[in-house]
Amino acid sequence: ELKVEQNPLFLSMQEGKNYTIYCNYSTTSDRLYWYRQDPGKSLESLFVLLSNGAVKQEGRLMASLDTKARLSTLHITAAVHDLSATYFCAVAPYQTGANNLFFGTGTRLTVIP
Amino acid sequence: EAGVAQSPRYKIIEKRQSVAFWCNPISGHATLYWYQQILGQGPKLLIQFQNNGVVDDSQLPKDRFSAERLKGVDSTLKIQPAKLEDSAVYLCASSSPLLQSGANVLTFGAGSRLTVL
Numbered sequence: 001e002l003k004v005e006q007n008p009l010f011l012s013m014q015e016g017k018n019y020t021i022y023c024n025y026s027t028t029s030d031r032l033y034w035y036r037q038d039p040g041k042s043l044e045s046l047f048v049l050l051s052n053g054a055v056k057q058e059g060r061l062m063a064s065l066d067t068k069a070r071l072s073t074l075h076i077t078a079a080v081h082d083l084s085a086t087y088f089c090a091v092a093p094y095q096t097g098a099n100n101l102f103f104g105t106g107t108r109l110t111v112i113p
Numbered sequence: 114e115a116g117v118a119q120s121p122r123y124k125i126i127e128k129r130q131s132v133a134f135w136c137n138p139i140s141g142h143a144t145l146y147w148y149q150q151i152l153g154q155g156p157k158l159l160i161q162f163q164n165n166g167v168v169d170d171s172q173l174p175k176d177r178f179s180a181e182r183l184k185g186v187d188s189t190l191k192i193q194p195a196k197l198e199d200s201a202v203y204l205c206a207s208s209s210p211l212l213q214s215g216a217n218v219l220t221f222g223a224g225s226r227l228t229v230l
Contacts, residue, residue, distance in 0.1 A: 048218055
């Protein structure tokens with residue numbers, strides 16, 4: 001069974017600090033997606049990583065992908081309150097051929113002023 | 114462009130009752146997905162349609178869940194009879210055909226929150 005594990009599950013950090021969220025997955029894939037979900041809202045696409053070594057940055061968030069280690073990271077630089085949300089990684093495995101996504105458990109981030 | 118529309122936003126029913134959710138994807142998106150998101154968990158795929166055909170329904174509890182996309186546009190997800198463990202948010206998503214890059218970004222609707230008492 002495909003597993004997508006994120007850690008930490010909960011993260012409380014002060015404004016201005018840096019931190020990294022980790023996403024490990026158990027299948028062969030070179031397509032990794034990061035989504036953000038605000039409380040009571042739907043999921044918003046943040047990053048699409050399509051190859052080994054891919055790095056994408058948007059504002060204070062930077063995502064990277066290591067397909068050999070089956071690991072993606074989401075790095076937060078100088079956190080601000082507006083980044084408080086739940087962050088999900090999702091994997092599209094090769095073998096399904098159906099292009100659906102398997103989501104991790106999510107990391108709930110709280111940025112404290 | 115208009116987003117993925119879902120209704121109703123909230124529904125409360127008693128166990129053993131039935132419920133239906135409706136989804137209208139982004140215009141031109143051939144692929145439509147229904148995900149179930151239980152509180153505190155990541156979304157789990159229930160069923161995927163390509164136009165009006167089912168691509169993957171391996172995780173759909175077929176004894177109580179059914180879904181259709183008759184004209185290849187909007188879709189309905191039904192639960193009958195509902196159980197307590199069906200309490201969740203039901204998310205509909207759609208995507209356009211794969212770009213040359215291989216990316217398949219799903220756009221999600223706001224979700225339908227079901228509470229089963």
